[in-house]
Amino acid sequence: MTTAKNQGAGAEIVGDRRPGDAVEWTAMEDGTHDDYQWLGALYEDHARLTLVDSLLGVLTGLAGPKLGYQIDRYDHSLQAASRALRADESADMVVGALLHDIGDVLAPHNHSETAAVILAPYVDDETHWIVKHHGLFQGYYYFHHHGGDRNARELYSDAPHYDACVRFCARYDQNCFDPDYENFTVEAFRPALAEVFGRSSKVSGIAPMA
Numbered sequence: 292m293t294t295a296k297n298q299g300a301g302a303e304i305v306g307d308r309r310p311g312d313a314v315e316w317t318a319m320e321d322g323t324h325d326d327y328q329w330l331g332a333l334y335e336d337h338a339r340l341t342l343v344d345s346l347l348g349v350l351t352g353l354a355g356p357k358l359g360y361q362i363d364r365y366d367h368s369l370q371a372a373s374r375a376l377r378a379d380e381s382a383d384m385v386v387g388a389l390l391h392d393i394g395d396v397l398a399p400h401n402h403s404e405t406a407a408v409i410l411a412p413y414v415d416d417e418t419h420w421i422v423k424h425h426g427l428f429q430g431y432y433y434f435h436h437h438g439g440d441r442n443a444r445e446l447y448s449d450a451p452h453y454d455a456c457v458r459f460c461a462r463y464d465q466n467c468f469d470p471d472y473e474n475f476t477v478e479a480f481r482p483a484l485a486e487v488f489g490r491s492s493k494v495s496g497i498a499p500m501a
Contacts, residue, residue: 343484346409347477350389352396361470368392369474370467376475378462382483386410387418388463389480391425402426412492420452421459428460 310333314326322330354365362370372389380388387410394405407423414422428444435441447453 339489342488343481346390346393346484346488349393349396350477353392360468362468364392364395366470366474367467369477370469370472371463372480373472373475374467375463376479376483381415381418382486383414383418384421384459384463385480385483386487387414387422388459389484391422391464412494413487413490417452417455420450421456424452424456425460425464428456429464431457431460432465 308329314322314330316322316326350368351365353368354363357363360367368389368391371391372385375385375388390410391406392402393409394402398405403423403426407419410422411419424444424447427446430439430443431441433441434443444453444457447456
């Protein structure tokens with residue numbers, strides 16, 4: 292087997308196969324080692340080239356109805372990230388702020404966990420933990436108005452990132468509904484997105500389309 296880079300498309304060439312080719316089988320159990328080496332290379336290359344734009348496409352799905360707030364959820368996300376960027380936070384934290392509510396589009400009842408799963412292979416442990424738990428921590432500001440416990444976050448009072456999550460919600464979430472705040476455009480976040488999602492994934496051995 293020979294493997295080479297197609298410098299024009301960036302995709303792997305395995306043997307005499309090229310990106311526009313296809314395997315001969317229709318059931319994965321019939322695939323060969325060479326098939327999966329080639330498919331894996333194509334999949335990883337495609338993901339690397341398209342991931343940031345795909346995420347931004349989902350993020351724009353938050354634009355639209357304000358749902359009673361003064362701004363929509365897309366502007367809320369831009370505002371959170373703009374505040375983090377202006378505060379000179381790390382690229383991880385800026386990206387976490389930008390995408391912390393991205394799960395709202397597909398998982399309105401567990402949006403925090405959904406966003407955290409997307410970020411997990413790329414961001415540091417602190418950012419991942421904050422995004423995963425921010426929904427509960429954000430409840431400090433309103434749970435009691437629904438008859439809930441605003442101090443539910445105390446369940447994690449001994450967690451190493453507890454204070455960081457409290458800080459995130461105070462600075463980059465609960466206060467990010469201001470229609471007069473000057474957000475950066477989404478393009479201003481491409482460098483941070485490229486840095487974070489250009490890293491090698493912490494997850495290995497992912498089977499394409501499995």
